[in-house]
Amino acid sequence: MFNGLSAFPLTPMNETGVDEQAFTRLVENLVLANVSSIGALGSTGSYAYLSRTERQRVAQIAVECAGEIPVMVSIGAVRTRDVLDLAEDAQQVGVKALLLPPMSYQKLTDEDVYSLYQAVTSNISVPLCVYDNPGTTHFEFNDELHGRIAHLPWVGSIKIPGVSVVPDEAKARVDRLRAVIPKHVTIGVSGDTLAATGLNAGCEAWYSVMGGLFPNTAKIMTDTALTGNAAEATRLSRRLEPLWALFRDCGGSLRVIATAAELRQFTTTPSLPLPLRTFTGETRQRIAAVIDELELS
Amino acid sequence: MFNGLSAFPLTPMNETGVDEQAFTRLVENLVLANVSSIGALGSTGSYAYLSRTERQRVAQIAVECAGEIPVMVSIGAVRTRDVLDLAEDAQQVGVKALLLPPMSYQKLTDEDVYSLYQAVTSNISVPLCVYDNPGTTHFEFNDELHGRIAHLPWVGSIKIPGVSVVPDEAKARVDRLRAVIPKHVTIGVSGDTLAATGLNAGCEAWYSVMGGLFPNTAKIMTDTALTGNAAEATRLSRRLEPLWALFRDCGGSLRVIATAAELRQFTTTPSLPLPLRTFTGETRQRIAAVIDELELS
Numbered sequence: 001m002f003n004g005l006s007a008f009p010l011t012p013m014n015e016t017g018v019d020e021q022a023f024t025r026l027v028e029n030l031v032l033a034n035v036s037s038i039g040a041l042g043s044t045g046s047y048a049y050l051s052r053t054e055r056q057r058v059a060q061i062a063v064e065c066a067g068e069i070p071v072m073v074s075i076g077a078v079r080t081r082d083v084l085d086l087a088e089d090a091q092q093v094g095v096k097a098l099l100l101p102p103m104s105y106q107k108l109t110d111e112d113v114y115s116l117y118q119a120v121t122s123n124i125s126v127p128l129c130v131y132d133n134p135g136t137t138h139f140e141f142n143d144e145l146h147g148r149i150a151h152l153p154w155v156g157s158i159k160i161p162g163v164s165v166v167p168d169e170a171k172a173r174v175d176r177l178r179a180v181i182p183k184h185v186t187i188g189v190s191g192d193t194l195a196a197t198g199l200n201a202g203c204e205a206w207y208s209v210m211g212g213l214f215p216n217t218a219k220i221m222t223d224t225a226l227t228g229n230a231a232e233a234t235r236l237s238r239r240l241e242p243l244w245a246l247f248r249d250c251g252g253s254l255r256v257i258a259t260a261a262e263l264r265q266f267t268t269t270p271s272l273p274l275p276l277r278t279f280t281g282e283t284r285q286r287i288a289a290v291i292d293e294l295e296l297s
Numbered sequence: 298m299f300n301g302l303s304a305f306p307l308t309p310m311n312e313t314g315v316d317e318q319a320f321t322r323l324v325e326n327l328v329l330a331n332v333s334s335i336g337a338l339g340s341t342g343s344y345a346y347l348s349r350t351e352r353q354r355v356a357q358i359a360v361e362c363a364g365e366i367p368v369m370v371s372i373g374a375v376r377t378r379d380v381l382d383l384a385e386d387a388q389q390v391g392v393k394a395l396l397l398p399p400m401s402y403q404k405l406t407d408e409d410v411y412s413l414y415q416a417v418t419s420n421i422s423v424p425l426c427v428y429d430n431p432g433t434t435h436f437e438f439n440d441e442l443h444g445r446i447a448h449l450p451w452v453g454s455i456k457i458p459g460v461s462v463v464p465d466e467a468k469a470r471v472d473r474l475r476a477v478i479p480k481h482v483t484i485g486v487s488g489d490t491l492a493a494t495g496l497n498a499g500c501e502a503w504y505s506v507m508g509g510l511f512p513n514t515a516k517i518m519t520d521t522a523l524t525g526n527a528a529e530a531t532r533l534s535r536r537l538e539p540l541w542a543l544f545r546d547c548g549g550s551l552r553v554i555a556t557a558a559e560l561r562q563f564t565t566t567p568s569l570p571l572p573l574r575t576f577t578g579e580t581r582q583r584i585a586a587v588i589d590e591l592e593l594s
Contacts, residue, residue: 106552252403275399
């Protein structure tokens, strides 16, 4: 399941709870686009802002709506005890894979992180994707650690952060990681702005934020890259430059995509957990203009 | 209450729960030393690793044991909704103040953080200390934002991170902050290694990690600095250099102090929430040697 477009939907919510109807609409949109997998409750799905009960409920809805499409959910928490509980909850409702970020409060050592993955993989019975995103976890993996973790049972993929903008450097980076992990473990790129570069460099999956809202646009780019048409994939990504510019200018992808979901009426305002908020005013207008001009779907 | 030595005890725990007896011993030790206030459930008290129920229970024990000494607890959480619940829980059990870190998962803007403090201070009826520690919250305050927040009702203190090692620069930093906040709001230094420099530079409080385990040693240094004997406070801090070196060499203060608490038999191993662990082997021996040589108490 760790190949192709893995689409990460938002979890729309307000201060009273999760908007289950809106979440269902978002997942149904991904099913219609026939994405390869659904990454519910990722960073884009605001897993870190939800209670254990809410996380299990959202996972359940995702599994029910997704039909044949496999669902992965994040089981991230700062404490190993809680990660183990979340893994149990998620498997109970039928997720096909788990996504584990080494979420931190106190700074973690390599041995802390290895012991976390060891404890979790000793206690699960579905595949696991290693989530490497220093921007949210504040933990920096090195390849030696990736290699050790990738040899643990149940590890099926590594979600890496954005690669270099230079194709040769991106390929060298992916090759370096590939050299230390088993063959059955796939590498998936995240950081939408450099997804085409990552796929062209040999990543087998795109763990995609924009794909969680605009799966058709994201799927064409993914399939184009994975069938070997690197130049066309690059062209399709360059066409999306106004969206990537928004991600760069507006503090990342989450608030932009959440605003876009409101604009396209998948969700209602507010849709993010306070203190996070979607954009108003000029930035909102700019987002509206970009998603319309690019005909994202 | 935001003056003098504010001692931050550990919350000893293992995978089955909080060791309430050990926590009680730690708080009683602070009461015997007659610290100015007790900062339970700070970063040192591992608030971020505990459930809502556990946090209220720990706050309750702290208040019960502390007698006349005021207790402050952290109400940090990434979501405003949870912060408000935690504030309510803490006030119910009789804490005298709240400590609020702008804990983050997604990167926060100044406006997000201001709105968080605004929401919280509109809903509490005890004083609040602003917790500025980019190392754990991953949010960087600027003085303009500190000034705006310090003018909100109930704000009584700002806990700032380590100041410059150069006394004049430390004083300039404290003066700059003082210029934008109301007179009744105190400034307290954290980062034990530069506490004496901070107190000598005009901070009114030391929010202290080592003071949570070795309150007598910390109190002498605090009182010396606050009565104006800067040279003697500096000498006392320099004497503790082997402890500061441990904090620098061992990834911060928490694991060192937690190991020291085990060595002094306040707690039993394990005492930190996995994936965090105390030190074994040579580092543990070095910690044992330092706390004995320095006669910390």
